[in-house]
Every structure is written in structure tokens, then in C-alpha cells.
Amino acid sequence: MTAPVIHIERLHKNYETAAGSVPVLKGIDLSINAGEFVAIMGPSGSGKSTFMNILGCLDEPTTGRYLLNGSDVRSLNGDALARLRNQVIGFVFQGFNLLPRADLASNVALPLLYCNEKKHARLMRAHAMLDRVGLGQHASAHPNEISGGQQQRVAIARALINHPKLILADEPTGNLDTKTGDEIMSLFKQLNQEDGITIVLVTHEPDIALYAHRLVKFVDGLITYDGAVMAAHT
Amino acid sequence: MNIQMLVEAWLAMGANKLRTFLTMLGMMIGVGAVVLMLAIGQGAQYVVDQSIASMGSNLFIILSGSTTSGGMRMGSGASPSLTVADADALAELPDIAAVAPASPDSAQVVYGASNWSTRIYGTTSAYLEVRDWHLSAGTPFTDSDVRAATRVALLGQTVVDNLFGDENPVNKTIRIKQSPYLVVGVLAAKGQSLDGRDQDDTILVPITTAQRKLFGNQFQGAVRFIMAQARSADVMDAAERSMNELLRQRHHIPPGGDDDFSIRNLTALANTAADATRAMSAMLGAIASISLLVGGIGIMNIMLVSVTERTREIGIRIAIGARQKDILLQFLLEAIIISIAGCTVGVVLGIAGAIIINQMADTAVVITGSSVIMAFMVASAVGIFFGFYPARKAARLKPIDALRYQ
Numbered sequence: 299m300t301a302p303v304i305h306i307e308r309l310h311k312n313y314e315t316a317a318g319s320v321p322v323l324k325g326i327d328l329s330i331n332a333g334e335f336v337a338i339m340g341p342s343g344s345g346k347s348t349f350m351n352i353l354g355c356l357d358e359p360t361t362g363r364y365l366l367n368g369s370d371v372r373s374l375n376g377d378a379l380a381r382l383r384n385q386v387i388g389f390v391f392q393g394f395n396l397l398p399r400a401d402l403a404s405n406v407a408l409p410l411l412y413c414n415e416k417k418h419a420r421l422m423r424a425h426a427m428l429d430r431v432g433l434g435q436h437a438s439a440h441p442n443e444i445s446g447g448q449q450q451r452v453a454i455a456r457a458l459i460n461h462p463k464l465i466l467a468d469e470p471t472g473n474l475d476t477k478t479g480d481e482i483m484s485l486f487k488q489l490n491q492e493d494g495i496t497i498v499l500v501t502h503e504p505d506i507a508l509y510a511h512r513l514v515k516f517v518d519g520l521i522t523y524d525g526a527v528m529a530a531h532t
Numbered sequence: 533m534n535i536q537m538l539v540e541a542w543l544a545m546g547a548n549k550l551r552t553f554l555t556m557l558g559m560m561i562g563v564g565a566v567v568l569m570l571a572i573g574q575g576a577q578y579v580v581d582q583s584i585a586s587m588g589s590n591l592f593i594i595l596s597g598s599t600t601s602g603g604m605r606m607g608s609g610a611s612p613s614l615t616v617a618d619a620d621a622l623a624e625l626p627d628i629a630a631v632a633p634a635s636p637d638s639a640q641v642v643y644g645a646s647n648w649s650t651r652i653y654g655t656t657s658a659y660l661e662v663r664d665w666h667l668s669a670g671t672p673f674t675d676s677d678v679r680a681a682t683r684v685a686l687l688g689q690t691v692v693d694n695l696f697g698d699e700n701p702v703n704k705t706i707r708i709k710q711s712p713y714l715v716v717g718v719l720a721a722k723g724q725s726l727d728g729r730d731q732d733d734t735i736l737v738p739i740t741t742a743q744r745k746l747f748g749n750q751f752q753g754a755v756r757f758i759m760a761q762a763r764s765a766d767v768m769d770a771a772e773r774s775m776n777e778l779l780r781q782r783h784h785i786p787p788g789g790d791d792d793f794s795i796r797n798l799t800a801l802a803n804t805a806a807d808a809t810r811a812m813s814a815m816l817g818a819i820a821s822i823s824l825l826v827g828g829i830g831i832m833n834i835m836l837v838s839v840t841e842r843t844r845e846i847g848i849r850i851a852i853g854a855r856q857k858d859i860l861l862q863f864l865l866e867a868i869i870i871s872i873a874g875c876t877v878g879v880v881l882g883i884a885g886a887i888i889i890n891q892m893a894d895t896a897v898v899i900t901g902s903s904v905i906m907a908f909m910v911a912s913a914v915g916i917f918f919g920f921y922p923a924r925k926a927a928r929l930k931p932i933d934a935l936r937y938q
Contacts, residue, residue, distance in 0.1 A: 351932050377857075380856075395844070399547055
């Protein structure tokens with residue numbers, strides 16, 4: 299058994315509002331090993347998006363322990379967290395979140411800008427990654443010139459550019475039609491099986507969750523199910 | 533720093549060209565105004581400095597006192613209390629380097645078919661030394677010319693231009709009040725005095741000639757004023773005191789009696805004028821700096837809008853690994869590029885404006901490298917200063933808030 303990529307103990311998250319402290323996550327324990335493909339499901343407001351943000355070091359827990367890749371994120375400063383996001387984690391968002399002004403190659407190369415890669419090498423790697431997701435011939439197009447599915451492929455290429463251990467995908471197929479969604483999921487499956495990248499994916503759609511090996515269900519800030527994916531459970 | 537960062541900043545600015553231009557415009561006007569005002573201020577200062585340099589250094593002028601006639605006071609110089617003998621006595625004082633008595637009067641001067649009215653100074657050869665005045669042609673008149681009251685003259689450049697044109701005046705004969713005078717030399721051009729008079733519109737003749745032959749003199753040996761030069765700037769006060777003492781003694785003024793002469797420290801007056809010009813020049817610069825400040829606030833304003841508009845972009849960048857300092861640098865670079873580009877155009881506009889003013893209004897302007905460099909550095913500093921707050925605001929955004937921003 300390899301060491302867990304993600305190890306979480308008694309994690310709580312409260313949001314401070316004018317009306318007082320609102321608990322969103324109420325004690326989460328979860329361990330995800332390298333090479334796993336985990337789907338997270340749950341109704342709106344169950345805390346799964348907040349959980350993903352904490353996993354991605356975009357938000358911090360109120361209490362509890364979170365070890366990412368063996369290091370406690372609480373002990374890391376802002377630069378170290380930025381480094382984790384840059385080197386260890388790849389994000390894929392529902393809304394793609396590409397930079398509209400930059401062409402596809404520049405979008406894919408963007409994370410390399412923050413790890414001092416030379417310009418030539420950046421573009422070489424970006425083109426190679428675009429080829430990998432089947433968009434090599436569109437390198438100089440802009441995001442508004444391609445379809446939603448293609449945009450999500452570009453976002454995945456951007457997430458992959460620094461060879462992350464972990465991909466965090468927040469409803470990556472939420473804005474796509476079923477066919478395109480299936481294509482994107484096949485790509486994730488391939489990344490998980492061939493490259494051994496750990497994938498954690500939030501989704502509403504049972505069909506999408508079936509691509510994963512493990513299902514985690516959130517209800518009202520707590521995990522209510524953690525086990526194998528079966529059609530019955532989704 | 534990374535070249536790509538510059539490219540990114542450039543692209544961001546290109547995305548909203550009109551807004552970028554308007555932001556730059558504030559900077560352009562600010563820097564243009566500073567460069568222009570400094571050019572005008574330094575031009576004025578240059579004119580004053582030239583006048584001061586042309587006056588001679590460590591200079592006193594001693595005027596004869598006033599008279600009272602039937603209850604009417606006649607003003608300085610009305611009483612012929614100063615004499616050539618006073619001047620000779622003053623020259624013996626240890627702190628005094630040179631002394632020249634002078635009796636000016638106006639007369640019509642004729643050469644061939646040309647004539648010209650000018651101010652004629654009867655003086656001694658020491659006058660050239662006291663005023664630090666050189667000859668552009670010929671030789672000065674000598675002490676023996678003064679003793680013998682010979683009819684010789686030194687012409688100022690303006691007089692030469694009006695009487696002789698391009699002709700060489702040396703050894704020509706001019707007529708002053710019908711009498712012939714031999715031109716022995718031409719005074720080098722000095723330009724305007726501090727009060728705006730043309731110092732070159734003048735003729736110097738030996739004082740004896742002026743008193744005995746040209747204008748006559750009611751009181752033998754009386755002069756209108758005496759110019760004296762101290763040995764150095766340090767002894768100006770001591771020289772003034774000793775001259776005062778000597779003249780009171782020579783004029784038999786009892787203790788407590790009023791002086792029948794007045795001593796003025798011209799150098800001190802000139803320095804006051806120079807200080808005033810310097811103050812004016814600084815004030816012009818300060819007023820222009822306000823527009824630079826306003827330009828800087830314009831940059832801050834636009835950068836704040838830009839940060840708000842691009843909150844989501846900032847969130848994306850943070851999510852894929854940008855550090856706070858990367859975001860800070862990105863927005864700071866934009867502010868710096870805007871201010872430096874605006875500044876460059878502003879310097880060009882300022883210089884062009886100065887040249888236009890110089891041509892149209894005939895006002896002296898002086899553009900120094902240091903004033904351009906200073907305007908440039910101040911503008912860059914303003915850009916960095918006013919760009920810093922919005923950039924820091926961007927860098928301190930919480931990633932989760934930035935990503936959620938619609």
C-alpha cells in the first residue's frame with residue numbers, strides 16, 4: 299500500500315457570517331491513496347465544493363488536519379501553498395476558467411510561468427500537451443473560438459502541464475452535453491489508468507460518477523457513504 | 533523578472549486601449565507640465581544669472597547724497613558730494629581691489645550719415661576692471677588719457693551696430709556734441725542688466741574729458757557715482773564699513789550726522805534677485821508637480837477598476853500556482869509601463885512646448901538633462917507608488933473569493 303496522497307482527520311469548516319458562525323463541514327475523515335479515482339456526490343449545500351476548495355489549498359479548514367502529499371498544509375506559508383498548487387495539484391473547473399485574451403498554447407503554458415520555465419520550453423511543452431488532448435492544430439486559437447468540450451480539454455491540458463500527482467475536478471462536465479461529457483470522462487479515465495494520476499471529481503450526474511472506482515457521498519457536511527461505485531448507490 | 537510578465541502586462545493594457553490611453557494622458561500632461569515649467573523657470577534663472585555675471589563681482593555702488601532745496605528733497609545723486617579725489621582715497625583701502633568714479637550723461641553721437649543717442653560715461657580705465665568688462669577690439673584708454681583729458685572713446689556693441697553696421701569702428705572718428713572723438717576700442721557685448729536695460733548701449737570716455745570738455749561741470753571734480761570692487765566676497769561687510777568711515781571723515785560729517793552719500797551692495801541685491809527667481813522657478817515646478825500627482829491618482833483609480841474587473845483572472849492564476857508576489861508584480865508592471873510610456877510622451881510634449889514658447893514669445897527656456905531625468909524618475913516613482921496599492925489589493929485577494937467572483 300502506498301502512502302495516501304490525501305489524509306484528512308476531523309476536519310471542520312465554519313463560515314463566519316453576520317448572523318454568526320455557520321458550520322459547513324462537520325468533521326470529515328478521509329484518506330485517498332495514490333492512483334485512486336474518487337467521485338464526490340451530494341446535494342447542493344452539502345459542503346462538497348467547500349471540501350474541494352480545501353483539498354486544493356484555495357481555502358483553509360477551521361480545525362482538523364490535512365496532509366497533502368505527506369505535508370501538513372497548516373504548516374505551509376503562502377509561497378509553499380502556491381508551489382503545491384503549481385506542482386502537485388491540477389485544477390479543472392466547471393466553467394473552464396481559461397484566460398480569454400490568451401491563445402490556447404499560452405493558456406496551457408500559464409502554470410509554467412510561475413515555476414521559472416524558459417519561454418521556449420514552455421511553448422514546446424504546451425504544444426505537446428495540446429497534442430495529447432487532441433487540440434494540437436488549434437494552438438493559436440482563442441478560447442471563444444472553440445467549443446465547450448474543447449475548452450475543457452484545454453483546461454485539462456493546463457492542469458496536466460506540470461505533471462501533477464492529483465487532479466481536482468469540480469463538476470467538469472456540468473456545462474457540457476452528455477456526449478462531450480463522456481469524451482472528457484474517458485480522458486480522465488485514461489489519465490488515471492495510464493499515468494496513475496489520482497483524480498478527485500465532484501459531480502451531480504450518476505453516469506459520470508460511474509467512471510470512478512470509489513464514491514464519497516456528502517450530506518449536510520458529513521460523509522454518509524464511502525465505498526465502491528455501484529449503479530444502485532448513485 | 534520574466535519577459536512573459538511584461539508581455540502579459542502589455543496584452544492586458546492592449547485589451548482596453550482607450551482606457552489605457554486616457555490613463556497615460558494624465559501622466560503625459562503631468563510630466564509635460566513639469567518639464568515645461570522647469571524649462572521656463574530655469575530660463576528665467578539663466579537670464580538673471582547672466583545679468584549678474586555681466587555686472588561684475590563683489591560690487592558696491594556709492595551714490596552721492598540728496599539735497600534739500602526749498603523743502604523739496606531732490607533724491608540720491610542730486611548733491612555733488614562725491615569727487616574723483618574720494619574715489620582715489622577709497623582705492624587706497626586694504627579691502628578694496630578697484631575703484632572707478634563715473635559721471636554719466638546723454639548725448640547725440642554722429643558717424644558719417646548715422647546718428648544715435650546714447651548714455652556716455654565719463655570714467656577711468658579702472659571701470660573695465662570693476663565691471664569685469666573686456667574689449668572685443670582695440671585697446672582701453674589709459675591713465676595718461678585720463679590725466680590729459682584726451683578725446684578718446686570706447687563704444688558699446690549696440691552703439692557700434694547703430695553707427696557702424698559691419699564696419700570696423702576702431703581708429704575711426706565719431707562726433708559727440710560736434711567734437712571729434714577717436715574710437716580706441718569696442719566693449720564686448722554684455723546683454724541686459726538685471727533691471728532690463730541694454731548695457732551695451734553706452735560709450736565710455738575719460739572722466740576728465742567728460743567733465744571738462746563734454747558736459748562741463750559746476751563743481752570741479754564732482755562725480756555722480758563711484759563703483760568699488762571688494763577684494764573678495766568675504767570682506768564685503770568690512771569693506772562697506774571702512775568706506776563709510778573714510779567718506780564720513782573726508783566729508784567732515786560729525787558723529788550722529790547724516791551721510792551725504794549712500795553705499796549699496798550690488799552683489800547682495802543681485803543675489804536677492806537670483807533667490808527670487810530660484811523661488812519662482814521652484815514654485816512653477818511645484819505647481820506642475822500637482823498635475824503629476826493627479827496623473828498618479830488617475831493611474832491608481834484605473835488600476836483599482838482593472839483589479840476588480842479581473843478578479844476572476846487573478847483567482848485562476850492563484851489556483852494554478854501564482855504566488856502573491858507574482859500577482860503583485862503583474863499589476864505593478866502595468867502601472868509602471870503606463871507611467872513610463874506616459875512619461876516618455878510627456879517629456880517630448882514638454883520639450884516641444886518649451887521650443888514653441890521660445891519661438892513664439894521669445895522667452896528664454898533652458899532644458900537640462902537633469903530636469904528631464906528628474907521628471908522621469910518622479911513620474912516612475914509616482915507610477916510605482918500609486919500602482920502599489922491596487923497591485924497589493926490584487927495579490928491579497930483570497931483565491932476562493934476571487935474564483936467565485938462573477
